[in-house]
Amino acid sequence: MGFLFDDAVIIRQSEKEEEPSVITVNCPDKTGLGSDICHIILFFGLTLVRTDVSTDGKWCYIVLWVVGRANTRWGLLKKRLMEACPSCSGISYYWPELQPAKPPDVFILKFCCLDRKGLLHDVTEVLCQLELTIKKVKVSTTPDGKVMDLFFITDTRGVLHTNKRKEDVYDHLKAVVGDTIIICDIEIVGPEVMTCSQEPSFLPLAITEDMFNIEMLEDDRLALKCPCITMDNLLSPSHNLLQIVSQNHKGLLYDVMRTLKDFNIQISYGRVTTKGKTECEMDLFIMQADGKKIVDPSKQKALRSRLEMELSRPLRVSLISRGPDTELLVANPVELSGKGRPLVFYDITLALKMLDTPIFSAKIGRYLIGGREWEIYRVLLDESDALTSVSKKKIGETVWQMLMS
Numbered sequence: 001m002g003f004l005f006d007d008a009v010i011i012r013q014s015e016k017e018e019e020p021s022v023i024t025v026n027c028p029d030k031t032g033l034g035s036d037i038c039h040i041i042l043f044f045g046l047t048l049v050r051t052d053v054s055t056d057g058k059w060c061y062i063v064l065w066v067v068g069r070a071n072t073r074w075g076l077l078k079k080r081l082m083e084a085c086p087s088c089s090g091i092s093y094y095w096p097e098l099q100p101a102k103p104p105d106v107f108i109l110k111f112c113c114l115d116r117k118g119l120l121h122d123v124t125e126v127l128c129q130l131e132l133t134i135k136k137v138k139v140s141t142t143p144d145g146k147v148m149d150l151f152f153i154t155d156t157r158g159v160l161h162t163n164k165r166k167e168d169v170y171d172h173l174k175a176v177v178g179d180t181i182i183i184c185d186i187e188i189v190g191p192e193v194m195t196c197s198q199e200p201s202f203l204p205l206a207i208t209e210d211m212f213n214i215e216m217l218e219d220d221r222l223a224l225k226c227p228c229i230t231m232d233n234l235l236s237p238s239h240n241l242l243q244i245v246s247q248n249h250k251g252l253l254y255d256v257m258r259t260l261k262d263f264n265i266q267i268s269y270g271r272v273t274t275k276g277k278t279e280c281e282m283d284l285f286i287m288q289a290d291g292k293k294i295v296d297p298s299k300q301k302a303l304r305s306r307l308e309m310e311l312s313r314p315l316r317v318s319l320i321s322r323g324p325d326t327e328l329l330v331a332n333p334v335e336l337s338g339k340g341r342p343l344v345f346y347d348i349t350l351a352l353k354m355l356d357t358p359i360f361s362a363k364i365g366r367y368l369i370g371g372r373e374w375e376i377y378r379v380l381l382d383e384s385d386a387l388t389s390v391s392k393k394k395i396g397e398t399v400w401q402m403l404m405s
Contacts, residue, residue, distance in 0.1 A: 009081045011074055020049045020065040027085035029060035031266055031289050035257035036084045042251045043342040044077050045069055051253060053270040105188055107160050109151040112183035115141055120359050121349035122176045128346050130169060131156035139362040222400045224249055227311045229304050239268055239285040240294050246311050248280040249404040251341060255314045259307055262336050264289045317400050319392045326381045334373040348377055351402035355390050358382035
């Protein structure tokens, strides 16, 4: 039975607003630990200023300088970081091979109320605050001014099966929506329900060509500057030095870490520093999970190419015409572990709320495209009034900026 010291994660909050808080993680190492930690940091909305990573393959020491928000829940953040840390086993510091964790139970939240602008974002914000992860969603409006939302969710806290937790969700939703709630019901769903609710395994050709055609992506304005990536093979006899200079954006370090995790690559030592608000520099000493240096030129080229793509287009945003209507699409790459970037739906709905753009319907589904799994957000916009004053270009740029900054 493993154990974890309480000081595995130490958070020293800054006393001055202009100074960053410091998070120290000191625990056994595992491949992908950095990605898991960055995923949590991104979920809590923290801005990374600097990061130092050091590991001997058995024990890991990470220091993160972060800027929080006025409403950052530091105690909950520490709890989630502690849960991400591997435990120590007996007197050995080696990470034990454990059985894969049981997938969390999936629940369906059926929610119906009178519609209004910004409603979907307000509901999404409540679910995020309660640590309810949205796996799928189906949103539709009726001619008589009602909205029917079906959220397939999992509970980070693992207690959504209890009446107390369900009542807490209802109370929070009612506080936002008021007495216009018509239906609010939560029940666990079995695999047969999830199977029946699956979208087709393919997307229309027009969507895949618009969002995943490499030639078309080169001129896409909804992208970041291509990063400068070099790999030094001579400086260290046992490691490759991966150097990245990239345009800074929300989730930058997560995008690097998840890519290395998918390539089964470990970081032995790394330093990440931001240069102002627009640029970030990384020096990462890396090796394969088997402890060997990456010597195959084709593997090095594949890693550089993937990083260039992931850092210039960490998400794909597009608007397409569906007859007389307009559909907003956002593609979120899914890690091999099954995780996707957090809070994407939150950012999408917030951007549309800021633009005062109504949502007619919305869906979230996962698809295999080009040999990779993608989480696709499809939002059909209500063109009855808002789009006459807000152009497609403005919508796309606002959503992109919200996702990246």
